[in-house]
Amino acid sequence: MAVCPVCDAEVELGVDAEQGELIECPECGTELEVTGVDPFELSEAPQEEEDWGE
Amino acid sequence: MSDKRITASIVGGAGFAGGELLRLLLFHPNVEIKQATSERLAGKFVHKTHPNLRGWTKLKFSSRSELEPCDVLFLCLPHGESSKDVDFFMEKAERIVDLSADFRLNDADEYARHYGAPHPRPELLERFVYGVPELHRDETREAKLVSSAGCNATATILGLYPLFREGLIETDRTVAEAKVGSSEGGATPNDHSHHPIRSGSVRSYAPAGHRHVAEMRQELGGKNFALHFSATSLDMIRGALVTAHAFLKEPLEEKDVWKLYRNYYGDEPFVRIVKERDGAYRLPEPKLLAGTNFCDVGFQRAPDSNRLVVVSAIDNLMKGAAGQAVQAFNLMHGLPETSGLEFPGLHPV
Numbered sequence: 001m002a003v004c005p006v007c008d009a010e011v012e013l014g015v016d017a018e019q020g021e022l023i024e025c026p027e028c029g030t031e032l033e034v035t036g037v038d039p040f041e042l043s044e045a046p047q048e049e050e051d052w053g054e
Numbered sequence: 055m056s057d058k059r060i061t062a063s064i065v066g067g068a069g070f071a072g073g074e075l076l077r078l079l080l081f082h083p084n085v086e087i088k089q090a091t092s093e094r095l096a097g098k099f100v101h102k103t104h105p106n107l108r109g110w111t112k113l114k115f116s117s118r119s120e121l122e123p124c125d126v127l128f129l130c131l132p133h134g135e136s137s138k139d140v141d142f143f144m145e146k147a148e149r150i151v152d153l154s155a156d157f158r159l160n161d162a163d164e165y166a167r168h169y170g171a172p173h174p175r176p177e178l179l180e181r182f183v184y185g186v187p188e189l190h191r192d193e194t195r196e197a198k199l200v201s202s203a204g205c206n207a208t209a210t211i212l213g214l215y216p217l218f219r220e221g222l223i224e225t226d227r228t229v230a231e232a233k234v235g236s237s238e239g240g241a242t243p244n245d246h247s248h249h250p251i252r253s254g255s256v257r258s259y260a261p262a263g264h265r266h267v268a269e270m271r272q273e274l275g276g277k278n279f280a281l282h283f284s285a286t287s288l289d290m291i292r293g294a295l296v297t298a299h300a301f302l303k304e305p306l307e308e309k310d311v312w313k314l315y316r317n318y319y320g321d322e323p324f325v326r327i328v329k330e331r332d333g334a335y336r337l338p339e340p341k342l343l344a345g346t347n348f349c350d351v352g353f354q355r356a357p358d359s360n361r362l363v364v365v366s367a368i369d370n371l372m373k374g375a376a377g378q379a380v381q382a383f384n385l386m387h388g389l390p391e392t393s394g395l396e397f398p399g400l401h402p403v
Binding site: 005006007008009027028029030031047 | 308309312313316327329330331332333336
């Protein structure tokens with residue numbers, strides 16, 4: 001179990017989760033990168049921004 | 055609860071909210087619809103007016119004068135009619151869910167100020183529970199009389215409630231703008247609803263002075279704060295989207311706001327937090343809620359100020375009218391809150 005750095009939701013990780021793996025937060029949908037496995041740590045992966053009205 | 059079905063009648067069954075109530079109650083596992091009234095259409099099949107119900111019921115509209123005793127009455131009447139005939143309705147049913155604005159305000163003076171006339175039955179105001187079950191669940195369970203909330207009010211209140219309740223935002227400059235579909239205007243046509251006039255329009259129908267601000271203020275914080283509200287009708291049939299601009303007293307991060315909303319709504323069956331980083335539906339979108347009883351709530355913190363934008367969406371005929379009324383009905387009768395309201399919506403739509 002780890003905590004989403006964006007929305008603070010608990011994110012379940014498989015026992016075989018690996019460093020560098022990309023997962024999605026089930027609550028806020030943010031793409032997250034596993035940056036540590038012992039203990040599990042998550043960071044926000046780069047996101048594409050949407051820009052209308054140019 | 056025994057297997058005996060609860061008998062329900064709908065007064066004013068020919069309008070849009072009445073039609074939605076018929077649709078919901080026909081499929082409700084604990085309800086038998088006894089009557090639906092319409093003075094204009096008495097004697098006519100209800101499916102002539104609500105053609106989606108064709109094949110599901112042979113019910114015909116009755117006149118209000120033919121109303122028989124039942125367990126619960128749903129009142130879907132124009133402004134002022136519920137309160138005018140409330141004694142008659144209370145004789146017919148032990149429990150009443152009124153979808154009009156007649157009994158929503160606790161304070162008769164506020165009613166007079168916003169509706170332009172004294173309340174005809176002020177002594178009854180305190181007996182009606184305001185019908186947003188998320189705010190008044192325990193009272194609703196005990197209630198005999200519920201005054202179901204307005205559609206714009208429901209979306210606005212549920213969007214802002216955690217912030218006001220926790221005293222996290224400035225109390226004098228919250229601004230909410232509702233974008234609404236044409237069904238909010240009801241089933242009776244008028245000059246503004248004629249197709250060449252209505253189609254394609256973006257009409258600021260209440261930039262200020264919307265009457266339902268009174269119930270928003272009542273539920274959010276009372277007389278001592280200001281809520282500035284505007285409403286614009288768009289070229290859609292169902293749905294209301296409220297965009298509220300609130301100003302935080304403290305520099306909360308988005309993660310803190312997530313925690314706040316999760317704390318209030320995490321266990322709510324009909325309020326969902328919708329805030330995603332990517333995809334087509336990152337924030338609440340009323341289109342996805344058509345026919346459902348959900349209120350979706352999302353937010354975004356402005357990066358350069360203390361402004362927090364809260365976005366909330368509903369189907370105005372469901373969570374803003376018939377669905378919310380059935381939700382209250384379920385609570386009043388000790389039934390699962392979601393009975394008859396499980397439809398998840400359509401996609402694409």
